[in-house]
Amino acid sequence: MRYRILGSTGLRVSVIGIGTWQFGGEWGRTFSQSDADAILDQAAELGINLIDTAECYGNHISEALIGDYLGRRDRSRWIVATKFGHRFHKFMDRTEDFSVRDVRQQLEASLRALRVETIDLYQFHSGSDSDCLNEGLWAMLAEEKQAGRIRHLGISILGKGSELQAREARRLDAEVLQVFYNRLDRRPEQMYFPHAQRDNLGILARVPLASGLLTGKYRPGASFPANDWRSTFDAGKMRNDIAEVQRIEQTEVPAGVPIGQWALAWCLKNPLVSAVIPGCKDAAQVQANAAAATLVTEG
Numbered sequence: 001m002r003y004r005i006l007g008s009t010g011l012r013v014s015v016i017g018i019g020t021w022q023f024g025g026e027w028g029r030t031f032s033q034s035d036a037d038a039i040l041d042q043a044a045e046l047g048i049n050l051i052d053t054a055e056c057y058g059n060h061i062s063e064a065l066i067g068d069y070l071g072r073r074d075r076s077r078w079i080v081a082t083k084f085g086h087r088f089h090k091f092m093d094r095t096e097d098f099s100v101r102d103v104r105q106q107l108e109a110s111l112r113a114l115r116v117e118t119i120d121l122y123q124f125h126s127g128s129d130s131d132c133l134n135e136g137l138w139a140m141l142a143e144e145k146q147a148g149r150i151r152h153l154g155i156s157i158l159g160k161g162s163e164l165q166a167r168e169a170r171r172l173d174a175e176v177l178q179v180f181y182n183r184l185d186r187r188p189e190q191m192y193f194p195h196a197q198r199d200n201l202g203i204l205a206r207v208p209l210a211s212g213l214l215t216g217k218y219r220p221g222a223s224f225p226a227n228d229w230r231s232t233f234d235a236g237k238m239r240n241d242i243a244e245v246q247r248i249e250q251t252e253v254p255a256g257v258p259i260g261q262w263a264l265a266w267c268l269k270n271p272l273v274s275a276v277i278p279g280c281k282d283a284a285q286v287q288a289n290a291a292a293a294t295l296v297t298e299g
Helices: 033-045 061-070 100-114 135-146 163-168 193-199 235-251 259-267 283-295
Strands: 003-005 012-014 050-052 079-084 086-090 093-096 119-125 150-156 176-180 202-206 273-276
Touching (some): 003 273, 012 273, 033 061, 033 283, 100 135, 119 176, 150 202, 163 193, 193 202, 235 259, 259 273, 259 283
Parallel strands (some): 050 079, 079 119, 119 150, 150 176, 176 202, 202 273
Antiparallel strands (some): 003 012, 086 093
16 A cells, blocks of 8 residues: 655645445445444555544434444544535435534534544535635634544535635644545546645545446446436446446546556556545545556656
8 A cells, every 4th residue: 555645734644545435325225333343444455544534424423433433443444524505304315414513413423423532534515605705613613623623624525516615724723625636537636736735735546446437347338227316326427437437438548457547547647646535436446546546657
């Protein structure tokens, strides 16, 4: 495994992390505690030390599975990142609330679910610019940092993008940007990376495998079950993306290198990207993802 420093936080994170949206039950299956244990044990064995989760991956379900695990393992070896701003109701049904009062409640719930006294990275979760620029919210979060319940703050930028949130992050005391970044979506290179370089912000790349499309296992006509959030993808866009993945596999990926590992390492070519946080459904996928670290030439 390779490691990089996460911006100005001083946190030394594995370049391959563990994304855990799947633990919340919206990726086509339900995860048991033993499923989560197997994934996280494999990650630990391979040197992965970064877990990324959120309040609304299920109703704190993902956090609770991680918390149960941490309660039986060495908490100190893990860097735990979670998020705030949403409440989960049912499959693909969330409401936003970035009010000071509600975020305090969300923080309490996340600390309980994760069974930790301090969250290493607490991230504003895919909210609007107006919600992000709420000075009262960041003042409250600063108080929670002072109290020792949060170590560092970040902004997980919404999927449609926001250059403003990246530009204002340092002023708001955020040290990390979590962004959509993969070989099919290179917008961050123009929208976010210049701000990260100027302000020494760590970058976490989410959906680095383009929701699984960059694993190369999906072919034209592929579909997802109704209990998998990817079933909501626009059919035309998915068809075009799959065709582009096939082109990339034929023209850019070296012979003998699995495209999924290549895609993770591709994100990490830029030293501004501290880590990628792919999801995984089992220990075998963790092992495959971790192998991408061998393709990273520096960091």
